[in-house]
Amino acid sequence: xxxxxxxxxxxxxxxxxxxxxxxxxxxxxxxxxxxxxxxxxxxxxxxxxxxxxxxxxxxxxxxxxxxxxxxxxxxxxxxxxxxxxxxxxxxxxxxxxxxxxxxxxxxxxxxxxxxxxxxxxxxxxxxxxxxxxxxxxxxxxxxxxxxxxxxxxxxxxxxxxxxxxxxxxxxxxxxxxxxxxxxxxxxxxxxxxxxxxxxxxxxxxxxxxxxxxxxxxxxxxxxxxxxxxxxxxxxxxxxxxxxxxxxxxxxxxxxxxxxxxxxxxxx
Numbered sequence: 001x002x003x004x005x006x007x008x009x010x011x012x013x014x015x016x017x018x019x020x021x022x023x024x025x026x027x028x029x030x031x032x033x034x035x036x037x038x039x040x041x042x043x044x045x046x047x048x049x050x051x052x053x054x055x056x057x058x059x060x061x062x063x064x065x066x067x068x069x070x071x072x073x074x075x076x077x078x079x080x081x082x083x084x085x086x087x088x089x090x091x092x093x094x095x096x097x098x099x100x101x102x103x104x105x106x107x108x109x110x111x112x113x114x115x116x117x118x119x120x121x122x123x124x125x126x127x128x129x130x131x132x133x134x135x136x137x138x139x140x141x142x143x144x145x146x147x148x149x150x151x152x153x154x155x156x157x158x159x160x161x162x163x164x165x166x167x168x169x170x171x172x173x174x175x176x177x178x179x180x181x182x183x184x185x186x187x188x189x190x191x192x193x194x195x196x197x198x199x200x201x202x203x204x205x206x207x208x209x210x211x212x213x214x215x216x217x218x219x220x221x222x223x224x225x226x227x228x229x230x231x232x233x234x235x236x237x238x239x240x241x242x243x244x245x246x247x248x249x250x251x252x253x254x255x256x257x258x259x260x261x262x263x264x265x266x267x
Contacts, residue, residue, distance in 0.1 A: 003033045004226035007067055008219060009060075009090055010079030010111075011040035011052075011120070018044070018212030023077060023219040029241075030223035030266045035071060037063040039090075040082045040120075046211055052120070057085035064093040073097060073104055075226035077219050078133065080111040084125040091132035098136040105225035108137040108173075109218035112146050126150065130171065137173040139191075139231060141218045147177055158188065165192035176221075176235055178214065180204075191235055198232055200239050205246050217242050220266065241266045 006027050013019035020036050027034030039060050043051035067073070076094065081087050097104040110129060112121045121129065130150060134140055144155045153164040155177070165175040174193040191198040220238035229237065 003031060004074040004223075005035065005071060006032045006219075006222050006226045007035045007037065007073040007076045008079065008222075009037040009039060009064065009076065009081075010109075010215065011042050011082070012038050013042055013044045013212070015045040015211075017046065018215045019079060022212040022215040023079070026216050026219035026241075026266075027223050030220065030227070032074075032223045032226055035067050035073070037067065037090075039086050040080055049120070052082070054082040054086065057083075057089040060086050061089040061093055064090065068093065068097060075105040075107070075222040077107045077109065077222035078137075079109045079215055079218065080120050081125065081129070082120065083122045084128045087125050087128045087132060091128075091136070094133075094136060105138040105222065106136055107218045107222040107225070108133060108140045109214055110134075110140060110142050110146050110150060111214070112149055134168070135172045138225065139174040139176055139193075139221065139235075140168065141176045141178060141214070141221070142168070143178045143180060143214060158190070161190055162192060162197055165190055165197075169193075174231060178217070180213070189235075189239060191232065193231065198235075200236060202239065202243055205243070213242055213246065216245065223266075237266070 008020055008023035010023060011019045013021050020038060024034045024036060037060060039055055041053045042049050078090065081090060098106050142150060147155050147164045151164045151167045153167060155161045155164050161177050165177040169175045169192050174191065177190045179188045185204050187202055187204050189200040217238050220241045221234050224234035224237050
């Protein structure tokens, strides 16, 4: 049987630790066939994003159409989109696989701001992301600052985080609210799927090897959904994969990520 096909729509990270590069490494580790649509080229390393060139929306649309018309996809992951025109083009093209009888799983990582503070989604695109793309998602994976910006709600406590995730899920998708930006020795990621709230708790590792972990997590979820996992199982496996990758990171660079130098294949 051929390998599942997983498409990433995201920006390129010249340092190799996040974006398209991290996604393709994650796909390979999960034994799926990775395809890519590049939305932006970034001058980026472990210290931050130094320049961004957004790909014209019509070129993003052409890439996406070329992949779907020929290769198809068993799951799609969306990361950095950059601007409203790209959001609109991606949402329009993805409707052919995220609606109808055979709905392809769609994982949306709402990349709004880089860890160093560089804006990766323009202000006028945030509402279009909420209205045009999130209703078609299987799951959206915001971190705490992204959840605050998308909902306008505080996320200081776990109760507030559940409320914010439920508000975001009101568009029709499940929400995995990542807790890595919170305080304390324990990180809790919260899945809100309908009435269910599922906690994924793990101990915070003493490391700076976290560059690209959000990209890696969403890519791993997409790969596992393509392989047939149920959503909760896909998230549990993806969280474990990222934690093992962080633990195995080699300690190079100022703020390198777990996948710059690769990890063992995922189970």
